[in-house]
Amino acid sequence: xxxxxxxxxxxxxxxxxxxxxxxxxxxxxxxxxxxxxxxxxxxxxxxxxxxxxxxxxxxxxxxxxxxxxxxxxxxxxxxxxxxxxxxxxxxxxxxxxxxxxxxxxxxxxxxxxxxxxxxxxxxxxxxxxxxxxxxxxxxxxxxxxxxxxxxxxxxxxxxxxxxxxxxxxxxxxxxxxxxxxxxxxxxxxxxxxxxxxxxxxxxxxxxxxxxxxxxx
Amino acid sequence: xxxxxxxxxxxxxxxxxxxxxxxxxxxxxxxxxxxxxxxxxxxxxxxxxxxxxxxxxxxxxxxxxxxxxxxxxxxxxxxxxxxxxxxxxxxxxxxxxxxxxxxxxxxxxxxxxxxxxxxxxxxxxxxxxxxxxxxxxxxxxxxxxxxxxxxxxxxxxxxxxxxxxxxxxxxxxxxxxxxxxxxxxxxxxxxxxxxxxxxxxxxxxxxxxxxxxxxxxxxxxxxxxxxxxxxxxxxxxxxxxxxxxxxxxxxxxxxxxxxxxxxxxxxxxxxxxxxxxxxxxxxxxxxxxxxxxxxxxxxxxxxxxxxxxxxxxxxxxxxxxxxxxxxxxxxxxxxxxxxxxxxxxxxxxxxxxxxxxxxxxxxxxxxxxxxxxxxxxxxxxxxxxxxxxxxxxxxxxxxxxxxxxxxxxxxxxxxxxxxxxxxxxxxxxxxxxxxxxxxxxxxxxxxxxxxxxxxxxxxxx
Numbered sequence: 001x002x003x004x005x006x007x008x009x010x011x012x013x014x015x016x017x018x019x020x021x022x023x024x025x026x027x028x029x030x031x032x033x034x035x036x037x038x039x040x041x042x043x044x045x046x047x048x049x050x051x052x053x054x055x056x057x058x059x060x061x062x063x064x065x066x067x068x069x070x071x072x073x074x075x076x077x078x079x080x081x082x083x084x085x086x087x088x089x090x091x092x093x094x095x096x097x098x099x100x101x102x103x104x105x106x107x108x109x110x111x112x113x114x115x116x117x118x119x120x121x122x123x124x125x126x127x128x129x130x131x132x133x134x135x136x137x138x139x140x141x142x143x144x145x146x147x148x149x150x151x152x153x154x155x156x157x158x159x160x161x162x163x164x165x166x167x168x169x170x171x172x173x174x175x176x177x178x179x180x181x182x183x184x185x186x187x188x189x190x191x192x193x194x195x196x197x198x199x200x201x202x203x204x205x206x207x208x209x210x211x212x213x214x215x216x
Numbered sequence: 217x218x219x220x221x222x223x224x225x226x227x228x229x230x231x232x233x234x235x236x237x238x239x240x241x242x243x244x245x246x247x248x249x250x251x252x253x254x255x256x257x258x259x260x261x262x263x264x265x266x267x268x269x270x271x272x273x274x275x276x277x278x279x280x281x282x283x284x285x286x287x288x289x290x291x292x293x294x295x296x297x298x299x300x301x302x303x304x305x306x307x308x309x310x311x312x313x314x315x316x317x318x319x320x321x322x323x324x325x326x327x328x329x330x331x332x333x334x335x336x337x338x339x340x341x342x343x344x345x346x347x348x349x350x351x352x353x354x355x356x357x358x359x360x361x362x363x364x365x366x367x368x369x370x371x372x373x374x375x376x377x378x379x380x381x382x383x384x385x386x387x388x389x390x391x392x393x394x395x396x397x398x399x400x401x402x403x404x405x406x407x408x409x410x411x412x413x414x415x416x417x418x419x420x421x422x423x424x425x426x427x428x429x430x431x432x433x434x435x436x437x438x439x440x441x442x443x444x445x446x447x448x449x450x451x452x453x454x455x456x457x458x459x460x461x462x463x464x465x466x467x468x469x470x471x472x473x474x475x476x477x478x479x480x481x482x483x484x485x486x487x488x489x490x491x492x493x494x495x496x497x498x499x500x501x502x503x504x505x506x507x508x509x510x511x512x513x514x515x516x517x518x519x520x521x522x523x524x525x526x527x528x529x530x531x532x533x534x535x536x537x538x539x540x541x542x543x544x545x546x547x548x549x550x551x552x553x554x555x556x557x558x559x560x561x562x563x564x565x566x567x568x569x570x571x572x573x574x575x576x577x578x579x580x581x582x583x584x585x586x587x588x589x590x591x592x593x594x595x596x597x598x599x600x601x602x603x604x605x606x607x608x609x610x611x612x613x614x615x616x617x618x619x620x621x622x623x624x625x626x627x628x629x630x631x632x633x634x635x636x637x638x639x640x641x642x643x644x645x646x647x648x649x650x651x652x653x654x655x656x657x658x659x660x661x662x663x664x665x666x667x668x669x670x671x672x673x674x675x676x677x
Binding site: 019065090106 | 485489490492493495496497499500524527531540541543544545549550552553556557559560565603
């Protein structure tokens with residue numbers, strides 16, 4: 001079986017060395033290159049074409065989010081695992097919008113990294129468990145304070161099913177085959193879900209799913 | 217010590233200008249009283265002159281009247297004597313008594329005439345006296361003569377004695393007229409002389425008044441110019457020191473920001489990364505550790521939790537010093553993060569709205585807006601007791617407007633002016649913007665900043 005090629009981008013040598021040890025310890029993963037800033041990472045990734053890029057958000061000389069956006073533009077098959085110190089939804093949402101598949105907190109990176117890389121390589125989402133927790137706390141607090149209703153309750157069981165599959169990264173066509181429905185019906189359900197949850201676009205939908213613990 | 221000496225030096229010119237002020241006041245007062253006195257004197261003098269003139273003309277007419285009355289009496293006496301002489305009757309009692317009465321009148325009139333007489337008057341009166349005496353002599357001699365003798369003498373008496381007397385009286389009447397005219401002219405001349413002296417006096421007073429007035433004006437002018445110069449000098453000084461102060465405080469803000477950033481970097485890159493690496497190592501150790509050493513595992517777990525707590529606090533301090541979101545995600549995301557952070561650790565639910573905000577905002581704008589919102593939200597958390605707060609940032613054609621409002625208990629912005637508020641204002645002014653605070657007790661608070669953007673060239677140093 002072919003190994004998953006991993007590229008590491010972090011401006012701190014100590015952290016990068018730790019990540020490399022974690023990746024090298026896995027039989028199915030191998031590090032193909034390293035960079036210590038965003039600009040360098042973009043250039044090297046375009047040349048090396050790895051399967052997965054593990055990248056820190058806070059890097060000098062083009063930050064992780066911008067670098068991810070550029071990489072996803074030129075290499076749509078290369079997936080991004082974003083590393084961050086923050087579990088704040090601003091970071092998560094922007095990372096998702098920039099095209100990242102997985103979002104890991106640096107604190108727990110060594111425990112979840114291998115799993116996240118594998119999920120991303122397979123086109124699936126992955127989030128540190130703590131991220132979902134923080135997002136959910138923020139969400140519940142806001143609901144309580146503003147007296148709003150949890151929009152999840154508005155969804156039908158079928159819509160919840162489709163929400164989960166969309167958030168996992170599946171296309172409408174895949175979902176249609178999986179659930180034995182027409183593509184048109186899936187699209188309609190999807191539109192309803194977005195409307196009921198008042199979200200705009202897939203990244204926000206994924207964020208919602210992470211927050212509700214539907215995916216992790 | 218330096219400031220103290222400077223203070224006393226600048227205090228010395230004050231008494232001098234006080235002196236000048238008093239001098240001007242005294243000169244002005246003297247001038248006014250001079251004018252008042254001379255005016256009063258002139259009016260009094262004119263009054264006196266008027267009265268004098270009246271007295272002169274009055275006595276003049278009175279004397280003229282007396283003199284002409286005397287002349288008339290003499291005339292009638294003369295007529296009566298002539299008549300008496302011409303009469304033939306022996307008994308002439310009524311004519312005699314008429315003559316006696318005229319005599320009495322003439323005598324009293326002559327005696328009553330005032331004694332202060334000029335030579336013409338004296339001559340005239342003396343003449344009249346002698347004419348009267350002659351008439352009396354004629355009359356008495358006629359009275360003493362016998363009737364036939366009287367008839368005989370009558371014609372010669374009249375032609376020899378009475379007619380010359382008559383002529384003399386007529387002559388005097390002419391002299392009287394001339395004298396009268398002369399006296400009037402004389403009085404007029406005296407008046408003109410008096411007027412002349414008054415004119416001279418008034419001109420002198422006016423000249424003195426004008427001179428001292430001119431001096432006063434010149435003095436005042438000098439005083440005003442000096443005051444103006446002093447004021448201008450002080451104004452320039454004030455503006456300069458204000459400018460200096462502004463530069464200093466702007467430098468202070470800059471220095472603070474730079475210091476914070478370098479501290480934050482130091483914490484993040486140095487201590488933070490070292491702790492991170494330590495955590496990775498501990499993690500790897502615990503995965504490779506065999507299960508028969510439980511006490512080592514417990515120690516490793518302890519080490520890990522200490523390192524994690526330390527890392528967290530280091531990160532929090534670093535974030536407070538320099539929010540890395542500003543660099544990682546841009547202003548809007550950093551503001552949203554800030555809002556959520558405040559929501560997490562306080563009772564206030566913060567909503568953040570943004571419109572048209574450019575991604576490539578210069579750092580000084582990002583940090584200004586970020587710190588403004590941070591300070592405003594901190595104030596709201598600490599003092600307002602609000603349930604909700606709203607942050608709005610909006611970019612219109614020429615400016616970025618930032619607004620932070622809450623539904624708390626509010627305050628009186630004219631009285632409450634904390635250091636934080638001053639800091640916000642300073643940051644906004646540095647970018648050439650305007651800063652307003654609107655609040656009322658029980659009505660919440662609203663802080664608004666308007667920053668010109670894109671900045672006008674040369675707007676900020």
